[in-house]
Amino acid sequence: MKVAVLGSGDVAKTLAGGFLKHGHEVILGTRNPAKLADWAAKNAKVRVAHFAGAAKFGELIVLAVKGTAAADALRLAGPDNLAGKAVIDATNPIADFPPLNGVLRFYTTHDDSLMERLQREFTDSRFVKAFNTVGHALMVNPQFKEGKPTMFICGNDEAAKKTVKQILDQFSWETADMGKAESARAIEPLCMLWCLPGFQRNEWSHAFKLLRQ
Numbered sequence: 001m002k003v004a005v006l007g008s009g010d011v012a013k014t015l016a017g018g019f020l021k022h023g024h025e026v027i028l029g030t031r032n033p034a035k036l037a038d039w040a041a042k043n044a045k046v047r048v049a050h051f052a053g054a055a056k057f058g059e060l061i062v063l064a065v066k067g068t069a070a071a072d073a074l075r076l077a078g079p080d081n082l083a084g085k086a087v088i089d090a091t092n093p094i095a096d097f098p099p100l101n102g103v104l105r106f107y108t109t110h111d112d113s114l115m116e117r118l119q120r121e122f123t124d125s126r127f128v129k130a131f132n133t134v135g136h137a138l139m140v141n142p143q144f145k146e147g148k149p150t151m152f153i154c155g156n157d158e159a160a161k162k163t164v165k166q167i168l169d170q171f172s173w174e175t176a177d178m179g180k181a182e183s184a185r186a187i188e189p190l191c192m193l194w195c196l197p198g199f200q201r202n203e204w205s206h207a208f209k210l211l212r213q
């Protein structure tokens, strides 16, 4: 697929590398392509463009920007360039305050989520929450002796979720579909739980697994 990864941070770079590894065509979107010149030189197969150019190119969009800037990044990408497309939403609504005893602060409530806000504004796009509950270093084909970890996903569009499941299969994740967009209210805070061992004990090498009887 032609994949547009919107973002220039650790998540965007890692996922871009993952899509490339699995044979996809990748373009990275940023406000400032020049700042990625060094990275682009070392990753010559990934093109770098402004948000809008990247979004126009992508058949599948990956949103990997700061949570507070997610809507702005999508506005810059252009609703028309995103219309009809599946958008993998890896963002978390982390507030600009330090964690409290290792607990991240969110700017959303239990009755709302960042992904719902984005889905409400960009009605023609098909958002699927994924990749927000694990650190970037473990996103692509992580190895655990207990087997594949679980990626919790949700979204309103079944076809978009099917596409994301295929990507997660390639990236060595088991997919657990948790339902419609509202389920992001539960999936986004899992990032708080995931980060606790990290902030408290500098342990960052775990992932969630859903066990079933």
Ligand SMILES: NC(=O)c1ccc[n+]([C@@H]2O[C@H](COP(=O)([O-])OP(=O)(O)OC[C@H]3O[C@@H](n4cnc5c(N)ncnc54)[C@H](OP(=O)(O)O)[C@@H]3O)[C@@H](O)[C@H]2O)c1
Pocket: 006, 007, 008, 009, 010, 011, 012, 029, 030, 031, 032, 064, 065, 066, 067, 069, 072, 073, 090, 091, 092, 093, 094, 131, 132, 133, 134, 135, 136, 137
């Ligand atoms: N780091 C992780 O391991 C991890 C794991 C799971 C989920 N996440 C989530 O994934 C997302 C990306 O995390 P990250 O650590 O890779 O990067 P980040 O530092 O959270 O975000 C960097 C990106 O945000 C964009 N950005 C910042 N302010 C902006 C604005 N005013 N308008 C438009 N874009 C703006 C930057 O755009 P420019 O390129 O234009 O500067 C850059 O692409 C976050 O929502 C984070 O919570 C992170």
